[in-house]
Amino acid sequence: MLKKLILFMILSSCANPGILFGGNFEAARDSLVVIETETGCRSGILMKMDDGVFVLTSQNIFKDRLISIKTLSGKALKPVSFEAVSDEQNGLLRIKTDSTEAGKVLFDDGKKTDGEVSIFKTSPRFGIISELKGSMQKDGLKLSPAEKNKPAPAFIETIIGSPIISKSGKLLGVVGEKGIPMTQYRWIEIKTDLFGRKNMAFPVKTGQSWVKLDSKQMAIQCSMISDAEVFLPGFAKIAEQWCQNPYKPIDMTVDQPEKMKAWIQASNGTIKDIPAIIEKIKDGSGKMGDSMKNVSISELKDQARPIGKRLCDFCPFYQRNLTSSSNKWESPYLKKKAADLSEVYKAAYEGICKEFENSIEGKQPL
Amino acid sequence: MTMSRSNIIFFILPFLSAFLLISSSKAAEQNFSSPEKLVTLKNGGTSSCGFIAKQDGKTYVFTSLHAIGMGGSTILKKDGKPVKTTQVEIASDRDIVRFSIDDQTMPAFDFGDILKMDEPCTVVTTSLNPEKNVTDMKISSGPVAGVGSAFFNIASSEKNPYMLAGSPVISKDGKVLGVVSADIPSLMKVPMAVKDVKVGKKQKQKPKSKSAPEFNYSIDWGGTVCTRISNDTKWISVKPQELTATARTLSDSRNFINGYLPVLSVWLLNPYAQINAGDDTLPDIRPWLDEHNKKTENNAKYISNIREDANHFQEQARQMQDSARSDGVRFSAFSSSRSTAIRNSKLSPYMEFYSSEMAKMFDEICQIISARYSTLSYIYPDDLVTNDSKN
Known part of the structure; x- marks a missing residue:
């Protein structure tokens, strides 16, 4: 009976809704920091290392100017230097601070990496940190569903840079992103895989070697990569729609890349008279209608061809920019990411060039 | 089929315990016994909430910018009498407005200094009931669900948290942890x-x-965003x-x-x-x-x-x-x-x-x-x- 009572008390305490939010938070609280940049707030973790006290986060979060780094008690930390880990697969960033003290979170000993973890995400606008549950599995970081009976998210933008802490309160790594297919570069994979960005863990290990970097240059480079990453899915969606039928208007929407708006207008402009042309053909007698139809078809095809070429030309711009010799990449991770992305643009260019010619020849405008 | 005595107790215990948990949280909500520490901001037919609290030994009326937007800056006590204010200041980096008041003897809250994740807290809001010309009081509660350096979240079940703007967030020991603000739509x-x-x-x-x-x-419309109170807040006179x-x-x-x-x-x-x-x-x-x-x-x-x-x-x-x-x-x-x-x-x-x-x-x-x-x-x-x- 007593055993059952004790069991019940334990279960009752677990049923307290507070545990849903708490978990490791209070244990990690003194180590958590809010990093504010011009694009919003993200998390990092303050850790004591051999050569100072550092904030660990992801290189991906710096797309513009750093505004402040603050602990949850409101103390502002002054950044002294920025360093990246010298591993092209790991986008970890450490920022040396003027602080002499860090919180209680310790580095993981690296013996066991799987199991339940806590991820401390920050709301981008108010810098409020809350805890998300996830797990480290053999194939990487898995996020838990936000609600019962809902699928687990594969990617949450706002958790990039957030520390990943094991159940025993040890730091395993920080959240990064895997946004581009690393192995397949054919157009068909770009179209399907690019929309599936995933969060991944950048592991923190003892003995990692670090290279100093210029934070301003890193922000410029991250912004360049981010710009190319953000452009690609929007571009691919429009390109796919156009290639399916170059003679159908493309609806303008807010999420389309701004750079493509003029192109969409030009494409839509070439076909806006199609309904009137069709009516004119109907009006004409049999032969006259046919010859007018043939003339109109070849005119429309001639108009669509340069538009298709202009569509392809969006790719080389990014492809060349990302691998330009004038870029002195601040970290091996950024260099590799830019090179991968450039390859994707190259493949996209080749794929679309083939597809647009087929579309113009294959589809009849009238 | 007969049940042993221990099994009966084990069967009843969860329900009893659940009842106690619910009734204790309800009691915490209903036991708010300091309505005189709350004020109402009134502007024509609309109203919002504020509260009286002590900071650095001085008594002020505190509220939120969003509460001023809804209720204006005419402050009324529980008995409907106006509160005489001398100076208005707003916090530079967060959503708090404080009014200096002449009467330093008014009953006032104290501020709590530690905000913990999961801590159960209560939000007490007043509003004017124009039909009966009385002040209505509404109490809601929820645990702290997120903590930042200037703001925090509570997991409140309130459907329209904006209506709570300016209300105090009160801890179990009756101290004010923060002021309800408004999320960005x-x-x-x-x-x-x-x-x-x-x-x-x-x-x-x-x-x-x-x-x-x-x-x-x-x-x-977002969740229940609240502002933390800090002693090193920079105040701007307006x-x-x-x-x-x-x-x-x-x-x-x-x-x-x-x-x-x-x-x-x-x-x-x-x-x-x-x-x-x-x-x-x-x-x-x-x-x-x-x-x-x-x-x-x-x-x-x-x-x-x-x-x-x-x-x-x-x-x-x-x-x-x-x-x-x-x-x-x-x-x-x-x-x-x-x-x-x-x-x-x-x-x-x-x-x-x-x-x-x-x-x-x-x-x-x-x-x-x-x-x-x-x-x-x-x-x-x-x-x-x-x-x-x-x-």
Whole structure:
């Protein structure tokens, strides 16, 4: 009976809704920091290392100017230097601070990496940190569903840079992103895989070697990569729609890349008279209608061809920019990411060039 | 089948325990015994909440900028008597307003200094009941669900947390942990198939054509964001009239979007169609709506003509496209003027941040309208309404 009572008390305490939010938070609280940049707030973790006290986060979060780094008690930390880990697969960033003290979170000993973890995400606008549950599995970081009976998210933008802490309160790594297919570069994979960005863990290990970097240059480079990453899915969606039928208007929407708006207008402009042309053909007698139809078809095809070429030309711009010799990449991770992305643009260019010619020849405008 | 005594106890115990848990949390809510520490901000028929608390040995009235926007800066005690204030200050980096008061003997809260994750807390709100001319008190509760350096979240079940703005967040030991602020609203996409759209109380419409947008829009008002109290807050002295006017601009913009969005939803579906306005349509957009309905009253006939003989009515189609486009331009002007107005709210860095973030929502609405009317130039009016049958 007593055993059952004790069991019940334990279960009752677990049923307290507070545990849903708490978990490791209070244990990690003194180590958590809010990093504010011009694009919003993200998390990092303050850790004591051999050569100072550092904030660990992801290189991906710096797309513009750093505004402040603050602990949850409101103390502002002054950044002294920025360093990246010298591993092209790991986008970890450490920022040396003027602080002499860090919180209680310790580095993981690296013996066991799987199991339940806590991820401390920050709301981008108010810098409020809350805890998300996830797990480290053999194939990487898995996020838990936000609600019962809902699928687990594969990617949450706002958790990039957030520390990943094991159940025993040890730091395993920080959240990064895997946004581009690393192995397949054919157009068909770009179209399907690019929309599936995933969060991944950048592991923190003892003995990692670090290279100093210029934070301003890193922000410029991250912004360049981010710009190319953000452009690609929007571009691919429009390109796919156009290639399916170059003679159908493309609806303008807010999420389309701004750079493509003029192109969409030009494409839509070439076909806006199609309904009137069709009516004119109907009006004409049999032969006259046919010859007018043939003339109109070849005119429309001639108009669509340069538009298709202009569509392809969006790719080389990014492809060349990302691998330009004038870029002195601040970290091996950024260099590799830019090179991968450039390859994707190259493949996209080749794929679309083939597809647009087929579309113009294959589809009849009238 | 008989149950042993221990099994019966084990069966009853969870229910008993659950009852105790619920009743203890209810008791915590109902045991709030200091209504005299709360104040009501009143402005005509609307009201909001504030509270009296001690900071650095001095007694002040504290509230939020959003509460001033709703209730103005006339402060009333529980007994309905006004509180005499001398100076108004706003916190530079967070959402707190404090009024210096003459009467330093008023009962006041103390501030708690530690804010813990999961800590259960209570939010007590007062509002004026204009019918009975008395102050109503509402209590809600929830644990702390997120902590930041200047703000925190509570997992409150309150459906409209904005109405709690200015209320104190009170810990178990009766100390104030923070002030309820307001989250920043943002646009949310709603799939058309799921949600019907409504203007006023009369019209319901479902998407008709494939050229219509796949999504409609609604507002995500966000969660219960609260402001932390800090001893090193920088205070900025402001004029009460200026503060009230600026806060009201933000409050009015929230009310505006509530009335604007349903009209937008109908217009986005089919810009050539009439919009059947309800009695509660915003007065601001009423002239636009009347003109839109006047311009579109013959559109059904014109579309039928175009469908019959598109070649002959080509010019008619062009005129309809131009008219719908200029209608869209004027409709988006409401949103862009709101965006400009709230961007001028710069009394403090917090207000500047909040206003610029809120203005982004109005800018996004402008872009949505602009994208829609730009597309219209390339789609014949009859295509828009008959694509379903064609495809």
